[in-house]
Amino acid sequence: MSGEAREEILARIRRSLTRGRLSAARETELRELVAAHRRNLIPARAAALDDPDRVSLFVAMAEEVQTTVARVNSPAAVPEAVARYLAAENLPANLVLAPDPSLDDLPWGARPLLRIRRGRAEERDAVSLTPCFGAIAETGTLMLISGAGTPTALNFLPDTHIVLVYADQVVATYEDGWDRLRAAGAMPRTINLITGPSRTGDIEQRIELGAHGPRRLHIVLVDDRQKAGDGEDK
Amino acid sequence: MLPTSRTFEANARAGLANPILQRALALMQSGFPERRRLAVGRLPEFEALREIGKSIKNHTLEHLDFYLELFEGKVLASGGQVHWARTPDEARAAVLQICRSVDAKIVTKGKPMIAEEVGLNECLEENGITPVETDLGEYIIQLRHEPPSHLIAPAIHLMKEQVAATFRADHRALDPERSLAEARQLCDEARAVLRPRFLAADVGITGANFLVAETGSSIIVTNEGNGDLTQTLPRVHIVITSLEKLVPTLEDAATLLRLLARSATGQEFSSYTTVSTGPRRPGDRDGPEQYHVVLLDNGRSTLLGGEFQEMLRCIRCSACMNHCPVYAAVGGHAYGWVYSGPMGAVLTPSLIGIADARHLPNASTFCGQCENVCPVKIPLPKMMRHWREREFSQKLNPPMYRAGLSLWVWVAKRPALYHALVGLASRALGRLGRGRGRFRTLPLASGWTVVRDLPAPEGRSFHSLWVQRRKGETRK
Incomplete structure (x- = not known):
């Protein structure tokens, strides 16, 4: 059925456009156009910024949509920042950690009260922590990709999602994110562009956080380019 | 869903006389347009992006056969399948066959408009499969057995008291004395009721805001995260969508995404924009084992090359209805089918025939606001005039x-x-x-x-x- 439908739909399209199949030369041209990944107009908001300003814009845009951000000076400070956030939010110190090797070397042992499980998200997980693939300054957007070490449901099932971002992962635009992705190789099954916690306006247009996904989205931003004393939690 | 567009005049009168609807519509008018205005004001390039968005869509439509074949090849290469459907019947049959092949009992859905267009829920129910809408607004209207009244806010015609009454009537296992006075409580209850269904579902069905030819990907844009739970947790992910959602590259998708959320809700970007390519990869610990794209035509291919081709640029943002004085007066249900407001007034006659939908292109003051705010510059008033001409030449207006x-x-x-x-x-x-x-x-x-x-x-x-x-x- 589908094969016959396919041929008929393509034939109808060509009939409506009053032409036959495109010539081989034209098809080659279009293929080259696609492969060139030509950028359209890029807004100046983020593209015109240098490094530190780009990170500041990312943080400002993220906070605008109720993402919370804690800055630390070094990866070694991450477990403490996580523990402090959970305590401040009155959340249990149970954490499911993405089974990604990039999180292996953080000194979790220094915070023995954090109970940590590694793996994919399960129904009862309240808090997850994941790495990210990139962060987009333009709109304060996180870019997460699926993979063996980064199962997708970690980004959606738990009530609280904590994301580890390194300052050098912050790019200006979505297009910069696509370039990073292409440089890394094959397309993952899933790319999640996440901008703030889950929300809905479906009842009387009142924005409520935590519709189906996380109620809280928290970023721990590792910025080791900052001067000492500058890197306290915001 | 049987269209009631034929009785638009009576539907509109009922809408005008419905005090709850009128309160809800007043709320809408003070919300969406102002938020869009602020968001557009923050992006100096917005006007230039509209022009580019228009040309991306035009280019794709002019070469739609090429990009469809490219897309299909990439989906297959990433381990997914494409099912071409000429008609709603064929689309339903394709979805049903996939569901049966995995013996599905529960199917979660992430607000695919094409599923509304083909009447998918009725078909699944007749075949012993339970469809569960997961978008909060869509869930509310599913419980009420109503069609959506707005593209992106399907329950916009209701106030929280109606939602509370609906939940009380359906969620019988919960304490009847519980408070449901606040939107917060209603959201929490829906979240709690739907969570186990996400986990129990065998198949998840989403739509697509865009299909990317370059990579064979489908893109969904949501705020709740329901679409992501829908497509991540079950064994099978079905994308039910239509031909014109295609764009050539991820760069083109990025341009249109900059237009979409700002035009729709006035957000800089929606909470969740998700690009899906094929089923789970070797080593992945979650994600669907199967990825299917059901591609519906339903007459769209015949709109190409004609006076309604430009309608196929539509990215379903809802800005046209949010700014329409007619929609704001009568609400979405008056339009009598899946699509409402100015975009519905043009698209519905194309899909169900001008004989059944002839009132819709007449339900306009021709103020032109819809065209002014359209992110891809669709000349909606001009196309309504084209429909009026067809209505006249087919002798559909009354003799007087x-x-x-x-x-x-x-x-x-x-x-x-x-x-x-x-x-x-x-x-x-x-x-x-x-x-x-x-x-x-x-x-x-x-x-x-x-x-x-x-x-x-x-x-x-x-x-x-x-x-x-x-x-x-x-x-x-």
Whole structure:
């Protein structure tokens, strides 16, 4: 059925456009156009910024949509920042950690009260922590990709999602994110562009956080380019 | 879903007389347009992006056969499958066959509009499969057995009291004494009720805001995260979508994404934009084992090359209905089918036929706001006029209307007679209405005066003033 439908739909399209199949030369041209990944107009908001300003814009845009951000000076400070956030939010110190090797070397042992499980998200997980693939300054957007070490449901099932971002992962635009992705190789099954916690306006247009996904989205931003004393939690 | 567009006039009267709807619509008018205005104001490139968005879509439509084949090849290469469907019947059959192949009992859905267009829920239910809508608004109207009244806010016609009553009637296992006075409580209850269904579902069905030819990916844009739970947790992910959602590259998708959220909700970006490519990869610990794309035509291919081709640029943002005075007065249900507002007034006749939908392109003040805010510059008023022409040439209007219009045409083609009659009428009406400056009632014009006054003419027509002024100028 589908094969016959396919041929008929393509034939109808060509009939409506009053032409036959495109010539081989034209098809080659279009293929080259696609492969060139030509950028359209890029807004100046983020593209015109240098490094530190780009990170500041990312943080400002993220906070605008109720993402919370804690800055630390070094990866070694991450477990403490996580523990402090959970305590401040009155959340249990149970954490499911993405089974990604990039999180292996953080000194979790220094915070023995954090109970940590590694793996994919399960129904009862309240808090997850994941790495990210990139962060987009333009709109304060996180870019997460699926993979063996980064199962997708970690980004959606738990009530609280904590994301580890390194300052050098912050790019200006979505297009910069696509370039990073292409440089890394094959397309993952899933790319999640996440901008703030889950929300809905479906009842009387009142924005409520935590519709189906996380109620809280928290970023721990590792910025080791900052001067000492500058890197306290915001 | 059987269209009731034929009875638009009665539907609209019911909408105007519905106090709950009127309260909800007033809320909408003070919300969406203002938020869009602020978001657009923050992006100086917005106007230029509209023009580019338009040309991306035009280019894709002109080469749609090429990009569809490219897309299909990439989906297959990433381990997914594509099912082409000429008609709603074929689309339903494709989805049903996939569901049966995995013996599905529960299917979660992430607000795919194409599923509404093909009447998927009824089909699944008839075959013993339970569809569960997971978008909060869509879930509410599923419980109420209503169609969506808005593209992105399907329950926008309700106030929280109706939602609370609906939940009480359906969620019988919960404490009847519980408070459901606040939106927060309603959201929490829906979240708690739906969570186990996400986990139990065998198949997850989403739509697609965009399909990317370059990578064979589908993109969904949501705020709740329901679409992501829908497509991540079950064994099978079905994308039910239509031909015109295609764009060539991720770069093109990025441009359109910059337009979409700002035009829709006035957000800089929606909470979740998700790009899906094929099923889970070796080593992945979650994600669906199967990835299917059901591609619906349903007459879209025949719109290409004609006066309605531009409608296929639509990215379903809802800005046109959010800014439409007719939609704001009568609500989405009056339009009688899946799509409402100006985009529905143009698209619905294409999909269900002008005979059934002839009222919709007439339900417009031609104020032009829809075209002004459209992120891909679709000339909606012009296309409504095209439909009105077809309505007339197919003799679908009532005889009195046609006779009146024919008479007007006959007179208008005779300038001397026309000016004489217009002069006579404007002098007479001008003299009659001099006192008040307007008419409350007027014979033969009650259709107008029953809901508003008719301003009295100044006594002279524009044409006669124009002629006089030209004479004056030549004298100088």
